[in-house]
Amino acid sequence: MLPSDNEVSNSIYKAKTTVPDQSASTPTSHHTSVSAPKRRGPTTCKPQSTAALGKEDYPGSVRGTGKPEGKQGTTSGVVKVDDIKEVMEKCKQDKRANMQSKINIIKQQATTHLLPEDASVNSPSVHVPFDLPLIRSSCQSVDPYPVTTIKENVKISSPRQNKKIKNQSGELPIIGTLPPIVSDDVLPHLGDNCKQLVNLLTLLPSGEDYIDLEIDQTIFHHRNVGYVYVMMEDIQDLLTMNWLGVSIIQVFILFLNRLCNEFGVTSIGFACPTQISKDMVNLNGVAVTSYLIHVMDQHKNEQFILAPYHQEHHWLLLVICIRSRSVYVFDPKACNRTIEVKPCVNMAFRHIPTNGRGTRMVNWKQCKCPQQSGGVECGYYVLRNMYEMVTKYSSVDCFDEVFEQNSYSINEIDEIRDLWAKHFLEECM
Structure with a gap:
C-alpha cells in the first residue's frame, strides 16, 4: 500500500534537510541498503521519497512523481544563463x-x-x-x-x-x-x-x-x-x-x-x-x-x-x-x-x-x-x-x-x- 500524502511530504523534507551522522547508517527501503557517506555533505543515495514510492526522480520535477509528460521547467524567479546571453546579444545587435x-x-x-x-x-x-x-x-x-x-x-x-x-x-x-x-x-x-x-x-x-x-x-x-x-x-x-x-x-x-x-x-x-x-x-x-x-x-x-x-x-x-x-x-x-x-x-x-x-x-x-x-x-x-x-x-x-x-x-x-x-x-x- 502506498504512503499517504503527509508521509510523502515528511519524507521529502527529511531528504532535503537531514544530514546523516558519520557513525549512523542511512535509512533505506526494503529494496536497497546504502551506507552513509564518510564526510558531511549531500548524500549520494536515493531520497527516502524515491525509495518509498519506487519511482525515479527527474531534475525540475516534484520528487518521486516520475518523468513529466511535458517540458520541464525551472523554479520561478531563476534566470537561465542562456537567457542572459540572448539578452546581451540582442543589446549588441541594437547598438550595431x-x-x-x-x-x-x-x-x-x-x-x-x-x-x-x-x-x-x-x-x-x-x-x-x-x-x-x-x-x-x-x-x-x-x-x-x-x-x-x-x-x-x-x-x-x-x-x-x-x-x-x-x-x-x-x-x-x-x-x-x-x-x-x-x-x-x-x-x-x-x-x-x-x-x-x-x-x-x-x-x-x-x-x-x-x-x-x-x-x-x-x-x-x-x-x-x-x-x-x-x-x-x-x-x-x-x-x-x-x-x-x-x-x-x-x-x-x-x-x-x-x-x-x-x-x-x-x-x-x-x-x-x-x-x-x-x-x-x-x-x-x-x-x-x-x-x-x-x-x-x-x-x-x-x-x-x-x-x-x-x-x-x-x-x-x-x-x-x-x-x-x-x-x-x-x-x-x-x-x-x-x-x-x-x-x-x-x-x-x-x-x-x-x-x-x-x-x-x-x-x-x-x-x-x-x-x-x-x-x-x-x-x-x-x-x-x-x-x-x-x-x-x-x-x-x-x-x-x-x-x-x-x-x-x-x-x-x-x-x-x-x-x-x-x-x-x-x-x-
Whole structure:
C-alpha cells in the first residue's frame, strides 16, 4: 500500500534537510541498503521519497512523481544563463543598428554603383562592388577613412520634437539642443550668414548630425545615390577653415547652378566630383569613362564643364571644353602632377563627333591660377575659381589667361564661405 500524502511530504523534507551522522547508517527501503557517506555533505543515495514510492526522480520535477509528460521547467524567479546571453546579444545587435545609420551617411558620399539609366552611350553598365574612401580635402598625406558596406539611400527618419522647457521668467522657452559647432573665439570672425547658420544648427533635434539634400539628376547626371548628406562635421570644417568634404563641394555646385539660371548663363555645366575622383578611377575606370561620356553628351551644347577633381588628398579643378577638345587644369598647388583621370577623359572624347576635323587628340593645358599658401586651402580655391568662372568669365572662349598667379585674400575666401552658408540657409535648411 502506498504512503499517504503527509508521509510523502515528511519524507521529502527529511531528504532535503537531514544530514546523516558519520557513525549512523542511512535509512533505506526494503529494496536497497546504502551506507552513509564518510564526510558531511549531500548524500549520494536515493531520497527516502524515491525509495518509498519506487519511482525515479527527474531534475525540475516534484520528487518521486516520475518523468513529466511535458517540458520541464525551472523554479520561478531563476534566470537561465542562456537567457542572459540572448539578452546581451540582442543589446549588441541594437547598438550595431544605431551605429549603422552614421556609416550609411558616409558611404553615400563616395560610393558609385551603376551607370545612369538614361545614359545615351554604348558602354555597358558596370556595377562597382567596392567601398570608396571618404573624399576629403588635404594637401597633406593622410590615409582616407575606410567605409563599411551598408544599405543605400538612407533617409533621416521623422525627428522627435523637443519638449519645451518651462521658463519661470516668462521669456520664450529654450528649444536648442546642440552646442554651437564653432567656439566663441571663431564666431566673431565669421560672416553674417555663417553666424546665422551656426545659431540655427543649435536648434536641430538632439542626435541628428547631418542634413540630407535630394540630388538633382539634371545637375549631377547620375542616379547612383538619391541624396547628398551634409554632415555637421563638414560644416564645422568649412567654418573653421579646415579640410573640405565632398558634400561642401556638391552644395556649392547647386548654388552655382542657381546663379547660372538667375544670370542666364547657358555656357557652363557641371560634373559630380564623387564620380570622377582618383579613388573611383582606381576602382572602376570603365564606370568613370561611361559617366564622363554621358556628361559630355548632356552638355554638348555648352562651352565648358566644371569638374572638381579629388586626387591624393588634394582638390583641383578640371574645365572640359567639348568644342575645342581641350581640358584646362587649375591646380591651386601646381606641380608636376599626373592626373589619374586623364585616360578616362581622353577616352570619353573619342565618343564625341569631331565635326569634320580629322584629329581626335585632346589638348591638356596647365593654366595659371591663384596658389594656396598652406596645406588645407585647396578646396576653397576650387570653389572660388568656379564662382569667378560663372560670374566673370562665362562668355570667354578659353581660360588660358583669365587668372593671376597670386593667392586669394582671406576676404575672398570668407566671401565664398558666406555665400555657401547663405545658399544653405535659403535652399537646404
